[in-house]
Amino acid sequence: MELNLHANATTTPKTRAYIQRSKKSVAQLAAELGVSETTIYRWRGRTTVGDRSHRPNNLTTSLSAVEERAVCELRTSLQLPLDDIVEVMQRCINAKLSRSAIHRCLQRNGISRLAKPDKPKPGIFETASIGFIHIDVKYLPALQRRTSYAFVAIDRATRYVFVEIHSRRDGATATGFLKRFLADFPHEVHTILTDNGAEFTDRFAVDKKNKPVGKPSGDHPFDQLCKQRGIQHRLTKPYHPQTNGLVERFNRRIAEAIGREQKRGSARRTFIDHADRDAFIAKFVHDYNRTRLKCLGYLAPMQALANHTGPNTKAGTHNHKCQLLRMLERRAPSTRSATAYESLLPCATAH
Structure with a gap:
């Protein structure tokens, strides 16, 4: 777990939990841990072991309520960046407003960053029949x-x-x-x-x-x-x-x-x-056409070509099987015969 401790912290969460559990006196704990008695009193009075924010409860601001609403409106309605908001506010409302004051205003209202536009969804190919x-x-x-x-x-x-x-x-x-x-x-x-x-x-x-x-x-x-x-x-x-x-x-x-x-x-x-x-x-393409692909339900392109069941096909007919076997025989290396590729045609039969 990553600890986010104050730069000048003299205790750790483990030490703070020990202080809260201990029955020893404040002086004894301060001497044992090498910290001041003020530190012991502070952590004995708390129920958590994490650092609190050092931000003041009441923030002073140079913006009036009307100016703050104008800044928020420019950001939320017009989606203006910080420098454009500063230019508008100084020209039209209050020339003494500083860039840092307007930036703190945006931070207080949780709008210091513009929302990123949604990325367009990637398109997909329409389903098409073979051919x-x-x-x-x-x-x-x-x-x-x-x-x-x-x-x-x-x-x-x-x-x-x-x-x-x-x-x-x-x-x-x-x-x-x-x-x-x-x-x-x-x-x-x-x-x-x-x-x-x-x-x-x-x-x-x-x-x-x-x-x-x-x-x-x-x-x-x-x-x-x-x-x-x-x-x-x-x-x-x-x-x-x-x-x-x-x-x-x-x-x-x-x-x-x-x-x-x-x-x-x-x-x-x-x-x-x-x-x-x-x-x-040529060998790369030959091997690719005989490689099982996930997009085809783990069929090879040659298998899908031979047994495609969609429209505009003649899969399953005797003449079509013979034609595909002859096509494989033409493309097979000279050291092999078409029968070496018959495993790619589950529906093919001897003729």
């Missing part, structure tokens, strides 16, 4: 004086991740990435959410004529592919990356894995060349 895809581009550290970009797509419902690494981040590259993702993803995609990067949209392009201000023209190759496939392409609010936070969080996972965002006590990873780094990221 709501978040897509973003992750800048990778330069290697051999060349910059690379990781195109990342993640399904909101199953957390399944698809990643490709490219040396360019233009519309053609993003469109090609989307085509390969749609061919890889075993379910129908109905919505794609991206930021306002030029590789995804021409929303803020300044070199297009007859384009609505602040709106995409629909001529961007990424938008055209979405239209052809019947996919709704949503854009995040400018300067609000948290709207696409699901894929932003996975981008941070990549940065932590390759050592770009170092933690205390961890070493930065080094790669021989681009192929070495790309193989490391």
Whole structure:
């Protein structure tokens, strides 16, 4: 227990309790404890062992009752800081009031500190069926004086991740990435959410004529592919990356894995060349898709993808199981077969 004793206190709470219990005379206790008889009389007359406040019972103040009410009103109604209250009081009511007097007034009334505004509650993603895809581009550290970009797509419902690494981040590259993702993803995609990067949209392009201000023209190759496939392409609010936070969080996972965002006590990873780094990221994504996640009820994304029971799925059908097994066989390392991953498909059966 932390003791809060007066700086000049000659006794402790234990000593004070002993004084209150003792039957010895005042002179005997004073001699035994090495304190004055006044101290013995003081603590024998009290029932507690804590120091009392040395603040006077009656405080003198230079503020009248009207001035004190005005100070409190300025604080509670207008939420003015101390210096603004001093300026108002000196200009409008009493030029002789000091800053310290007004500060003591606020302390007496328990309003010396402004209440902090409530923090806005963090938003949560709306529940979406399988096929709501978040897509973003992750800048990778330069290697051999060349910059690379990781195109990342993640399904909101199953957390399944698809990643490709490219040396360019233009519309053609993003469109090609989307085509390969749609061919890889075993379910129908109905919505794609991206930021306002030029590789995804021409929303803020300044070199297009007859384009609505602040709106995409629909001529961007990424938008055209979405239209052809019947996919709704949503854009995040400018300067609000948290709207696409699901894929932003996975981008941070990549940065932590390759050592770009170092933690205390961890070493930065080094790669021989681009192929070495790309193989490391590919293995990282491969392992992530087979890692049990708390947000999925401790299922792996591949398990959730294979056995998702929500709308817009064909989970449990024989053809769907065969398709997923063939997909696993394509992605499994050459030294393994698809049967090594059948444990991820509880509903799969031999055919």
